[in-house]
Amino acid sequence: MRKQGPMILGVVAGIIMIFSRYIFIGRNLGWDSTWNTYFLVSTAVASGLGVINLTRIHWKNIERRTNIVPSAVLLISLLGYSILGVGWTVASGPARWIYEVGNLQVTNALFSLLAFFIFSAAYRAFRVKSLESTTLLVVAAIGMMGTAPIGAAIHPSIEVAKDWLLNVPVTGAYRGILIGAYLGSFATALRILLGLERAHMSGGD
Amino acid sequence: MNFWDRVSNLDRRILWAVQMIIVVAILLRPIGLPIAVSSETQLAYDFFDNLPPGSIIWADFGTSGAALVELGPMIYAFFTQAFNNNLRVIGGTLWAEGPAIGQIIFEEIQEEFPDVEYGVDFVNVGYKPGTQILVRGLVDDVFEACRGVDYFARPLADYPLMQEVPRLTADYVDAIIVFAEGSPGGREWYEAAAGPEGIPLIQGTIQMSIPEAMPFLRGGQYAAIIPGNRGAAEYEFLVGRPGEAIATQDANSAMALWLITVLILGNLGFLLGKQGGGKK
Structure with a gap:
C-alpha cells in the first residue's frame, strides 16, 4: 500500500486535472480553480517543510560543531530575513534595505565573475x-x-x-x-x- | 616548452588582468560605435508605440540580481516608453526577487515622471508561487489569485487600476511583457495565459536564452522579443533614454576583439606547438 496509495492518488489527481482543464463540463464546474488552490496550498506546505528540514540539518551542524560558520550564517539569514519580512513586509523597512544593499549587489557581482571564467574556458576549449x-x-x-x-x-x-x-x-x-x-x-x-x-x-x- | 606551447597555455590570470584593464578603460573612455537596431527590438518598440493611451500591460519582472545587468536597462526603457505613451502597467511576477527589482526601478523612473501615480498608472501585485497554476488563477480571477493584496500587503480593490482588471484576459489586458532570466519565463505565461486568451506576449530575454526564445518568435507565439544586453541597448536608443546598456556596448566590442585575438593566438600555439604536432 506504500506504493499503491501514492500511485492511486497521482492517477486520480491527473484525471481530475484533465477533466477540469480540457473537458467543457469540467471547466463549467469550476474544478480547475479549486485544484489550482490545492496546488498553491501544497506548494506553500512544501516550502514550509523545506525550511524546517534546512533548519534541522544546520542546527545539527552547529550542535556537532561541524561547519559552524556557514550553518550559522544560513540560519541567521533564513530566520532573520523571514522575521523581518513578516514584521515589515519585504517591500519596505529593513528587509528591503538588506535586499538592496546586500543580496542585489552580491548576486550581481557573483554573476559578473562568470565573464572571467567563461573567457578563460573559451580560450582553452x-x-x-x-x-x-x-x-x-x-x-x-x-x-x-x-x-x-x-x-x-x-x-x-x-x-x-x-x-x-x-x-x-x-x-x-x-x-x-x-x-x-x-x-x-x-x-x-x-x-x-x-x-x-x-x-x-x-x-x- | 617552446614559444608556441607557452602561447597555447597562457596563464589565465594574465588573460583576466588584460580583460579587466580593457573593460575599465573602455567604460571610462567610450568609443561610441554605432548600434544598428535589430528587427526584433524594433518589433517590440513598435508594438508598444502603437498601443492606444490608457492600455494596460501586465509585466513580469522575472529576474534576480544576477541578470539585472541585462534585464535592468530593458525594464528602465520599458517604463520610460510606457509612461511616455500613457500606458499603464501591472507588475506581477513568478520570481521571488522580481517585485523588489520592479519596484526599485519604478521608484527611480517615477522621479522622471512626477505625474505617474502608484495605483493609477502602476500597481505591483508582487510575487506569488505556483507558476502556470498561478497564471491560470490570474486568468480566472486576479484578486483571488493575488489573495486580494499587492506587494505592500495593501488591498488591491483600493487601486483604480486594479478595479479595471478583474481577470487576466484580452478583454482587460492589452499585452504581457516578461523580462525573463530563465524559467519560469515567457513560455509559462504563453502556455497558461497569452496563448489560450489571445494576449500578445513580448519577452525581454538574457543573451544566453535568445536561442530558446527564437522558435517562439518565429512561430508567432511571441509578438516580439528584446534580445539580451544588445537588445536592451537598442531599446534604450529607440526610447531615447541612453543608459547602462548603451554604455556597455563598447566594452562588449572590446571584449569580443580581445577574445578573438586570444583564440587566434591559442590556436596558433596549439597548431604550431608540440600538442598540435608542430616543430618539436
Missing part, C-alpha cells in the same frame, strides 16, 4: 582539434562578433551571418529539441496516469 570543434569555434566567433557593435563596424556581413545562424540552424535545432522534450513529458505524464511509471515513488520497481 575552442581549439581546432576536429571538424566539430572547428565548427564550434567559427560559429562562436561569428556569434560574438555579430552581437557586439564592432562586428558590423568591421564588415556588415558578420551581423548578417550571425542573424542567419540564429534564425535558421539555431532556431531549427532548438525547435526540434523542444518538440522532443514536450513529447517526452507527454509520454511520462501518460505513463504516470496509467500507473506504469513508478520511479518518482521512491523505489523505481
Whole structure:
C-alpha cells in the first residue's frame, strides 16, 4: 500500500486535472480553480517543510560543531530575513534595505565573475582539434562578433551571418529539441496516469 | 616548452588582468560605435508605440540580481516608453526577487515622471508561487489569485487600476511583457495565459536564452522579443533614454576583439606547438 496509495492518488489527481482543464463540463464546474488552490496550498506546505528540514540539518551542524560558520550564517539569514519580512513586509523597512544593499549587489557581482571564467574556458576549449570543434569555434566567433557593435563596424556581413545562424540552424535545432522534450513529458505524464511509471515513488520497481 | 606551447597555455590570470584593464578603460573612455537596431527590438518598440493611451500591460519582472545587468536597462526603457505613451502597467511576477527589482526601478523612473501615480498608472501585485497554476488563477480571477493584496500587503480593490482588471484576459489586458532570466519565463505565461486568451506576449530575454526564445518568435507565439544586453541597448536608443546598456556596448566590442585575438593566438600555439604536432 506504500506504493499503491501514492500511485492511486497521482492517477486520480491527473484525471481530475484533465477533466477540469480540457473537458467543457469540467471547466463549467469550476474544478480547475479549486485544484489550482490545492496546488498553491501544497506548494506553500512544501516550502514550509523545506525550511524546517534546512533548519534541522544546520542546527545539527552547529550542535556537532561541524561547519559552524556557514550553518550559522544560513540560519541567521533564513530566520532573520523571514522575521523581518513578516514584521515589515519585504517591500519596505529593513528587509528591503538588506535586499538592496546586500543580496542585489552580491548576486550581481557573483554573476559578473562568470565573464572571467567563461573567457578563460573559451580560450582553452575552442581549439581546432576536429571538424566539430572547428565548427564550434567559427560559429562562436561569428556569434560574438555579430552581437557586439564592432562586428558590423568591421564588415556588415558578420551581423548578417550571425542573424542567419540564429534564425535558421539555431532556431531549427532548438525547435526540434523542444518538440522532443514536450513529447517526452507527454509520454511520462501518460505513463504516470496509467500507473506504469513508478520511479518518482521512491523505489523505481 | 617552446614559444608556441607557452602561447597555447597562457596563464589565465594574465588573460583576466588584460580583460579587466580593457573593460575599465573602455567604460571610462567610450568609443561610441554605432548600434544598428535589430528587427526584433524594433518589433517590440513598435508594438508598444502603437498601443492606444490608457492600455494596460501586465509585466513580469522575472529576474534576480544576477541578470539585472541585462534585464535592468530593458525594464528602465520599458517604463520610460510606457509612461511616455500613457500606458499603464501591472507588475506581477513568478520570481521571488522580481517585485523588489520592479519596484526599485519604478521608484527611480517615477522621479522622471512626477505625474505617474502608484495605483493609477502602476500597481505591483508582487510575487506569488505556483507558476502556470498561478497564471491560470490570474486568468480566472486576479484578486483571488493575488489573495486580494499587492506587494505592500495593501488591498488591491483600493487601486483604480486594479478595479479595471478583474481577470487576466484580452478583454482587460492589452499585452504581457516578461523580462525573463530563465524559467519560469515567457513560455509559462504563453502556455497558461497569452496563448489560450489571445494576449500578445513580448519577452525581454538574457543573451544566453535568445536561442530558446527564437522558435517562439518565429512561430508567432511571441509578438516580439528584446534580445539580451544588445537588445536592451537598442531599446534604450529607440526610447531615447541612453543608459547602462548603451554604455556597455563598447566594452562588449572590446571584449569580443580581445577574445578573438586570444583564440587566434591559442590556436596558433596549439597548431604550431608540440600538442598540435608542430616543430618539436
